[in-house]
Amino acid sequence: MSRPGIPPVIIAAAAIAFASQAAMAGEPNATRQRELSRLLVHECGACHGMQLRGGLGPALTPGALKDKPSESLVATILSGRAGTAMPPWQRFLSEDDAQWLAAKLVEGGVDAVR
Numbered sequence: 001m002s003r004p005g006i007p008p009v010i011i012a013a014a015a016i017a018f019a020s021q022a023a024m025a026g027e028p029n030a031t032r033q034r035e036l037s038r039l040l041v042h043e044c045g046a047c048h049g050m051q052l053r054g055g056l057g058p059a060l061t062p063g064a065l066k067d068k069p070s071e072s073l074v075a076t077i078l079s080g081r082a083g084t085a086m087p088p089w090q091r092f093l094s095e096d097d098a099q100w101l102a103a104k105l106v107e108g109g110v111d112a113v114r
């Protein structure tokens with residue numbers, strides 16, 4: 001007696017859905033990207049300067065960050081720096097959000113989100 005298996009077409013559809021999700025993992029959607037861009041200019045800019053060229057916090061320009069490993073930037077954004085004014089953002093930002101922000105900073109600083 002042969003058991004009815006899962007029709008191959010369903011397996012294929014599931015595989016495609018999974019693959020496209022995996023490809024998108026790590027990339028906040030367009031709405032979230034706009035929110036993050038605003039956050040970067042207004043909240044981060046309050047300390048790092050409206051152009052992110054430095055203020056109370058150091059410059060977050062591509063030149064200033066080019067030698068810093070992205071994991072360290074992401075860790076600083078999520079956990080803050082103890083003993084400094086840099087606050088932790090993990091209550092507001094997911095790891096994907098922080099990675100996107102760090103990548104944008106390295107890519108083009110505040111111009112990358114405008």
Ligand code: HEC
Nearest residue numbers: 043044047056057058073076077081084085086087089101
């Ligand atoms: C209340 C002020 C303040 C706010 C708001 C703030 N920062 Fe900072 N940030 C600092 C300070 C001060 C430092 C330097 C810490 C140190 O001396 O190590 C810093 C350091 C950093 C660094 C490490 C830079 C380096 O050269 O290693 C990154 C990345 C960073 N901030 C990103 C952000 C982002 C992204 C935001 C917004 C989500 C943000 N900061 C908001 C004060 C702030």
